């Protein structure tokens with residue numbers, strides 16, 4: 001087949017790609033500690049802008065009003081103001097302070113204030129607990145799961161496991177007569193947990209809130225919910241996948257996650273623990289991940305949150321992931337998705353936040369448009385090259 005004939009077939013290629021996009025979206029619930037690290041915001045960006053995701057709910061597993069308001073602002077910016085949000089009570093007004101490195105900034109309150117266009121508004125921060133729009137996380141889990149198609153939901157836990165522990169303890173209610181474990185068994189396809197080290201580790205997500213609640217979920221999962229596989233994205237997987245620079249330098253100026261990264265890291269790229277967990281939750285292993293084990297299970301010490309992999313051949317329901325590619329290659333992929341998602345929201349006019357930012361703080365986003373034009377050109381040229389090499 002000649003080169004010109006191949007060019008004529010290009011539209012068919014795009015029709016094929018389009019049909020792939022029309023495959024059923026993945027039902028996803030995110031459980032996040034959007035507060036002490038900005039990679040949660042990056043993970044929300046990926047989930048909210050992926051064409052392959054049907055975002056059912058976002059549960060917060062800290063107790064600060066700023067986490068809720070920031071989540072609402074981010075979801076609203078990407079056109080998902082309808083997605084329900086849950087958080088445990090009572091709420092606090094505590095903000096993040098970097099007492100480890102004394103180098104990281106606080107972003108949740110700034111995102112909440114400067115991009116307050118979500119369903120939950122900055123002006124309502126003192127009466128959030130009274131609002132029907134703010135869910136109890138266990139009730140939200142139960143409502144959303146009860147309404148979902150059987151075996152269709154993926155849960156991505158990218159913070160503490162307190163809410164999931166509550167769900168496991170829950171009993172029948174107005175949403176479902178099933179207990180928490182039975183509801184999970186009926187509705188959930190897989191649970192993805194960001195946290196731990198493999199084969200052993202001491203992870204913030206496991207000890208930072210409650211080691212005993214983490215142990216409750218992980219140590220009892222296979223007996224309470226044996227039909228649902230559990231996948232771990234360990235601390236080592238995303239630690240050296242440094243991302244955020246293209247978003248910070250070239251993302252649209254009205255994007256709350258761009259600003260969250262700037263406020264948190266001062267233009268330094270950040271580890272991608274949570275974005276990689278969401279990437280796996282949405283796309284599976286793909287060409288990015290591989291399984292680190294064939295058998296065994298995770299055990300968490302309820303006293304201190306330390307985890308250890310137990311190599312038992314008869315247990316084949318839990319898996320930890322490894323990267324299949326170099327850290328830099330995976331980082332480039334995440335950065336591309338960050339920027340594509342950010343720019344797509346800007347083009348659709350979904351994001352109108354950031355009005356409170358001063359002119360001094362804002363920057364022109366012309367670089368973002370140039371980057372998008374460059375990506376589009378690369379896509380077209382890449383398609384032409386593939387067809388040329390295949391058919392000539």
Ligand SMILES: [Ca+2]
Nearest residue numbers: 033040158159
């Ligand atoms: Ca997190």
